[in-house]
Amino acid sequence: xxxxxxxxxxxxxxxxxxxxxxxxxxxxxxxxxxxxxxxxxxxxxxxxxxxxxxxxxxxxxxxxxxxxxxxxxxxxxxxxxxxxxxxxxxxxxxxxxxxxxxxxxxxxxxxxxxxxxxxxxxxxxxxxxxxxxxxxxxxxxxxxxxxxxxxxxxxxxxxxxxxxxxxxxxxxxxxxxxxxxxxxxxxxxxxxxxxxxxxxxxxxxxxxxxxxxxxxxxxxxxxxxxxxxxxxxxxxxxxxxxxxxxxxxxxxxxxxxxxxxxxxxxxxxxxxxxxxxxxxxxxxxxxxxxxxxxxxxxxxxxxxxxxxxxxxxxxxxxxxxxxxxxxxxxxxxxxxx
Amino acid sequence: xxxxxxxxxxxxxxxxxxxxxxxxxxxxxxxxxxxxxxxxxxxxxxxxxxxxxxxxxxxxxxxxxxxxxxxxxxxxxxxxxxxxxxxxxxxxxxxxxxxxxxxxxxxxxxxxxxxxxxxxxxxxxxxxxxxxxxxxxxxxxxxxxxxxxxxxxxxxxxxxxxxxxxxxxxxxxxxxxxxxxxxxxxxxxxxxxxxxxxxxxxxxxxxxxxxxxxxxxxxxxxxxxxxxxxxxxxxxxxxxxxxxxxxxxxxxxxxxxxxxxxxxxxxxxxxxxxxxxxxxxxxxxxxxxxxxxxxxxxxxxxxxxxxxxxxxxxxxxxxxxxxxxxxxxxxxxxxxxxxxxxxxxxxxxxxxxxxxxxxxxxxxxxxxxxxxxxxxxxxxxxxxxxxxxxxxxxxxxxxxxxxxxxxxxxxxxxxxxxxxxxxxxxxxxxxxxxxxxxxxxxxxxxxxxxxxxxxxxxxxxxxxxxxxxxxxxxxxxxxxxxxxxxxxxxxxxxxxxxxxxxxxxxxxxxxxxxxxxxxxxxxxxxxxxxxxxxxxxxxxxxxxxxxxxxxxxxxxxxxxxxxxxxxxxxxxxxxxxxxxxxxxxxxxxxxxxxxxxxxxxxxxxxxxxxxxxxxxxxxxxxxxxxx
Numbered sequence: 036x037x038x039x040x041x042x043x044x045x046x047x048x049x050x051x052x053x054x055x056x057x058x059x060x061x062x063x064x065x066x067x068x069x070x071x072x073x074x075x076x077x078x079x080x081x082x083x084x085x086x087x088x089x090x091x092x093x094x095x096x097x098x099x100x101x102x103x104x105x106x107x108x109x110x111x112x113x114x115x116x117x118x119x120x121x122x123x124x125x126x127x128x129x130x131x132x133x134x135x136x137x138x139x140x141x142x143x144x145x146x147x148x149x150x151x152x153x154x155x156x157x158x159x160x161x162x163x164x165x166x167x168x169x170x171x172x173x174x175x176x177x178x179x180x181x182x183x184x185x186x187x188x189x190x191x192x193x194x195x196x197x198x199x200x201x202x203x204x205x206x207x208x209x210x211x212x213x214x215x216x217x218x219x220x221x222x223x224x225x226x227x228x229x230x231x232x233x234x235x236x237x238x239x240x241x242x243x244x245x246x247x248x249x250x251x252x253x254x255x256x257x258x259x260x261x262x263x264x265x266x267x268x269x270x271x272x273x274x275x276x277x278x279x280x281x282x283x284x285x286x287x288x289x290x291x292x293x294x295x296x297x298x299x300x301x302x303x304x305x306x307x308x309x310x311x312x313x314x315x316x317x318x319x320x321x322x323x324x325x326x327x328x329x330x331x332x333x334x335x336x337x338x339x340x341x342x343x344x345x346x347x348x349x350x351x352x353x354x355x356x357x358x359x360x361x362x363x364x365x366x367x368x369x370x371x372x
Numbered sequence: 373x374x375x376x377x378x379x380x381x382x383x384x385x386x387x388x389x390x391x392x393x394x395x396x397x398x399x400x401x402x403x404x405x406x407x408x409x410x411x412x413x414x415x416x417x418x419x420x421x422x423x424x425x426x427x428x429x430x431x432x433x434x435x436x437x438x439x440x441x442x443x444x445x446x447x448x449x450x451x452x453x454x455x456x457x458x459x460x461x462x463x464x465x466x467x468x469x470x471x472x473x474x475x476x477x478x479x480x481x482x483x484x485x486x487x488x489x490x491x492x493x494x495x496x497x498x499x500x501x502x503x504x505x506x507x508x509x510x511x512x513x514x515x516x517x518x519x520x521x522x523x524x525x526x527x528x529x530x531x532x533x534x535x536x537x538x539x540x541x542x543x544x545x546x547x548x549x550x551x552x553x554x555x556x557x558x559x560x561x562x563x564x565x566x567x568x569x570x571x572x573x574x575x576x577x578x579x580x581x582x583x584x585x586x587x588x589x590x591x592x593x594x595x596x597x598x599x600x601x602x603x604x605x606x607x608x609x610x611x612x613x614x615x616x617x618x619x620x621x622x623x624x625x626x627x628x629x630x631x632x633x634x635x636x637x638x639x640x641x642x643x644x645x646x647x648x649x650x651x652x653x654x655x656x657x658x659x660x661x662x663x664x665x666x667x668x669x670x671x672x673x674x675x676x677x678x679x680x681x682x683x684x685x686x687x688x689x690x691x692x693x694x695x696x697x698x699x700x701x702x703x704x705x706x707x708x709x710x711x712x713x714x715x716x717x718x719x720x721x722x723x724x725x726x727x728x729x730x731x732x733x734x735x736x737x738x739x740x741x742x743x744x745x746x747x748x749x750x751x752x753x754x755x756x757x758x759x760x761x762x763x764x765x766x767x768x769x770x771x772x773x774x775x776x777x778x779x780x781x782x783x784x785x786x787x788x789x790x791x792x793x794x795x796x797x798x799x800x801x802x803x804x805x806x807x808x809x810x811x812x813x814x815x816x817x818x819x820x821x822x823x824x825x826x827x828x829x830x831x832x833x834x835x836x837x838x839x840x841x842x843x844x845x846x847x848x849x850x851x852x853x854x855x856x857x858x859x860x861x862x863x864x865x866x867x868x869x870x871x872x873x874x875x876x877x878x879x880x881x882x883x884x885x886x887x888x889x890x891x892x893x894x895x896x897x898x899x900x901x902x903x904x905x906x907x908x909x910x911x912x913x914x915x916x917x918x919x920x921x922x923x924x925x926x927x928x929x930x931x932x933x934x935x936x937x938x939x940x941x942x943x944x945x946x947x948x949x950x951x952x953x954x955x956x957x958x959x960x961x962x963x964x965x966x967x968x969x970x971x972x973x974x975x976x977x978x979x980x981x982x983x984x985x986x987x988x989x990x991x992x993x994x995x996x997x998x999x
Contacts, residue, residue, distance in 0.1 A: 039789075064886055064889070064890050065889060065890060065893040066890075066893060066894060066908060066909075066911075067826075067893055068894065068895055068908075077822060078822045078823060078825065078826060081820060081822050081823050082817070082823050082826075085816060085817040085820065085823060086817075088813075088816070089813045089814065089817070092777075092809075092813055093809060093810065093813055096780050096784060096805070096809050097806065097809065099784045099787075099788070100783075100784060100787060100802065100805060100806075103784070103787045103788050103789075103790070103792070104787075104792060104794075104802070107723075107787070107788070107789060107790050107791065107792050108792045108793075108794070109724075109791040109792055109793050113791060114953075115724070115791060116724040116725065116791060116983045116984035117723055117724045117725035117789055117790035117791045117983065117984055118725060118789040118790070118984060119725070119726065119982070119983075119984035119985050120725065120726065120728065120785075120789060121726050121728070121729075121730070122726075122728050122729035122730065122731075122732070122782075122785070123728075123729070123785070126729075126781070126785070127729050127732045127778065127781075127782075130777060130778065130781040131732075131774060131777075131778055134773055134774050134777040135771075135774050138767075138770035138771060138773050138774065138816065139767070139770075141770055141816060141820060142763075142766055142767040142770050142820075144820075145766050145770075145820035145821055145822060145823075146763050146766070146821075148820075148821075148822040149762065149763070149766075149821045149822050151822075152822055152825070153759065201585065202583075202585045202586040202589070203583055203585070203586065203689055205754065205829060207829075207897070209826065209894075209895035209907075212825055212826040213825045213826070214754045214825045214826065214828055214829070215754050215756070216754050216755050216756045217756075218689055218690060218755070218756040219585055219672075219673045219689060220673030220674075220687075220688060220689065221690070221756050223756040236904070238895070238897060239897075240828070240829040240830070240897050240898075241583075241829060242512070242577075242578060242579050242583075242586070242898070242899040243586060244512075244577060244578075244586055244590075245508050245509060245512065245577065246508060247512070247899065247900060247901075248508070248900035248901045248902045248903070249902070
């Protein structure tokens with residue numbers, strides 16, 4: 036038994052040394068990107084605690100096993116048996132109860148940190164995120180901006196309300212740490228408070244088909260004053276000539292997902308040469324495309340369905356778009372001869 | 373003897389003919405219903421189903437039962453077929469559990485190598501950022517095929533060990549239901565062929581998890597994937613019934629549950645999961661199959677993407693994930709519990725010392741199996757499920773660490789104070805402990821919701837689960853192959869080649885799994901064909917180079933093992949009945965094991981692992997003629 040005690044004392048020292056080395060190693064081979072959100076702080080401190088525990092328990096088992104291999108290896112030709120030890124109930128209880136206490140404590144810390152990264156903040160700014168194969172769109176309801184770049188003011192708590200138009204996507208910016216899927220038919224929420232200015236990349240983290248690897252969007256975190264300037268620049272775009280404004284609105288609304296600009300077939304009629312064209316409707320009647328027809332088709336798309344197409348166009352553009360914006364889109368269509 | 377008289381070949385031909393017949397049948401029915409006669413998707417579904425069933429009839433898996441239906445009795449066939457060479461029994465329906473065990477193992481190794489080949493292909497693509505030679509579509513297909521083919525190979529490897537070893541360890545002549553046992557194996561052949569042939573009809577690009585709506589909208593290859601998984605799942609279920617009944621009813625006199633070899637405990641726990649959870653992956657895939665084929669909207673909420681057909685909606689994609697993970701999380705315990713039991717089985721033999729805390733090790737397997745049913749939603753922490761569910765699932769997930777810890781501490785207790793020997797199987801056991809340790813320890817960080825968020829769907833997860841699969845299955849499986857090889861063939865494998873295999877594979881695997889975790893933390897997402905070379909301050913590409921080279925080193929090691937086994941079967945030195953000086957029943961009979969295994973009934977008279985207790989023995993066999 037004395038001999039065993041000496042072994043245990045040596046092993047205990049080695050376990051501690053091993054744990055420190057392992058922890059250094061893990062932190063150097065697992066380089067987290069620079070934390071850039073308030074949420075990242077809660078996540079990272081828990082991350083470091085986990086790394087320390089991984090190092091300690093890894094060292095505990097590995098040092099014991101390696102030490103045993105060196106000390107207890109059978110010498111050449113030794114066919115004898117080892118010590119006849121069946122087990123030790125006290126030890127079994129100890130190494131059941133201590134890990135149990137540790138995981139319960141970890142669960143408690145996890146719950147606390149989860150609260151920190153998901154709780155509602157005062158003065159949240161809402162941004163609506165839409166994911167579709169294979170791109171992103173961001174709408175700022177307060178400012179009335181639609182953008183393909185996610186621009187955020189530093190220090191401002193943000194609530195992202197996220198929807199998918201087709202399959203499951205996932206919102207992930209490594210520097211912000213948090214992640215949330217976008218699920219068709221659901222609105223999911225994610226909270227971010229950016230703490231560092233600069234450019235980041237939003238990447239889809241849920242396999243969503245062919246070009247999943249390239250489903251990216253630029254993210255800009257700006258100082259509040261710069262952000263205000265960006266908002267002003269975006270909103271002043273209503274001063275654009277109507278046809279150009281219409282083209283921009285059509286792009287951000289994703290109109291070209293179903294209506295091509297070059298005459299190629301798609302889910303909806305092409306816009307090329309649409310204005311002034313005579314269309315045959317599903318009921319056999321014909322109509323000449325004019326401004327009134329286009330306006331009606333945007334506001335109440337199922338009123339007149341062109342032959343060969345399905346009534347699948349969303350019916351809520353009347354709520355999404357202002358009168359001026361609809362006029363702008365019509366002006367844009369007029370230019371597509 | 374003509375090749376075409378070989379039952380496996382008959383089965384293959386029947387599968388092709390059955391597929392064509394099914395397609396014709398669908399076309400005729402559609403024509404009679406007044407629909408456009410040819411529609412590829414339903415034709416392939418019915419064809420694939422009939423083809424798989426036709427394989428089973430033609431190979432002869434139902435022969436005896438068909439005879440019984442018309443009132444004929446058929447005795448249980450024993451031994452090699454009388455009119456053909458002995459090797460043909462491995463390509464036929466054979467009722468001997470040892471033959472079935474080898475069929476499982478060899479087909480499993482084939483699938484593991486096929487799955488590994490898919491991995492080598494896309495690993496080569498990932499050597500550099502940008503697209504090299506695979507293309508996005510093929511890349512997305514290969515990652516899913518790698519996953520599911522590996523899973524099939526692991527299930528077959530587990531089945532191989534369980535079928536070969538459990539009856540021998542129980543001193544039984546065979547399994548409880550030998551005919552069902554044979555059917556259980558043969559399900560896997562048409563099943564695996566369906567999965568592999570999915571590439572020919574457009575493949576499937578959603579990964580092995582097959583999440584709808586993506587899987588509800590993709591090419592026809594999905595349907596073959598679903599049906600293939602269905603066949604392999606049936607094999608799991610009938611195999612589990614058979615093993616449970618065998619373990620509970622066929623133990624010899626004196627073998628109480630707590631005197632069973634620890635491997636049998638592992639198989640028992642695994643079979644409980646297989647019997648009760650496999651239905652859920654079958655169900656979830658069947659529902660997507662029905663959604664696609666008959667337009668029932670279980671999972672697709674009915675939103676039409678640009679250019680996509682509008683499915684009649686109302687479904688919920690998250691429902692699928694609950695059904696899917698209710699099997700697919702416990703499934704990982706199906707893979708690892710037998711492997712961990714192999715560690716417990718081999719350590720006492722090579723430490724010449726009793727298994728430390730036998731009852732705790734045995735019950736920890738049951739505890740893992742039980743808790744394993746309560747943790748599935750940790751795969752869904754960021755899925756958009758009810759956020760309140762995250763906390764209870766976090767606690768349940770962390771709880772798995774407790775029985776797993778008991779296993780590790782008990783292994784250390786077994787090694788401590790032993791007389792350790794290090795032939796190849798023991799090396800692989802020690803490799804398994806080290807690899808499963810890093811796999812297990814990286815579990816809680818993923819099971820804690822806030823730290824799960826950055827790591828979810830990243831390469832960190834890939835590193836974690838490859839470590840659990842290699843530590844919990846691959847390393848122990850290889851240990852088992854080396855350990856029982858002399859029992860199966862009667863000859864010893866080449867020790868030098870075995871050790872080269874170990875020293876090649878273990879550092880390579882460590883480099884691979886740490887490399888995966890590293891690029892994952894840098895921001896590398898799972899399942900992407902191309903990555904941003906700027907990630908990790910430009911170090912990410914170096915990480916991928918390490919992972920890829922390590923992958924090839926592992927593959928080379930496996931080829932070395934296969935070569936070793938084939939070569940040693942002819943030139944290896946004769947092993948004798950018990951080269952490892954084990955106390956287990958299978959080592960008390962000749963090698964290779966005779967057709968009927970035990971010449972006389974086995975009685976258990978002691979504890980299984982009483983190494984070091986002078987004069988004790990585990991089993992006694994009545995001398996021939998003795999009763």
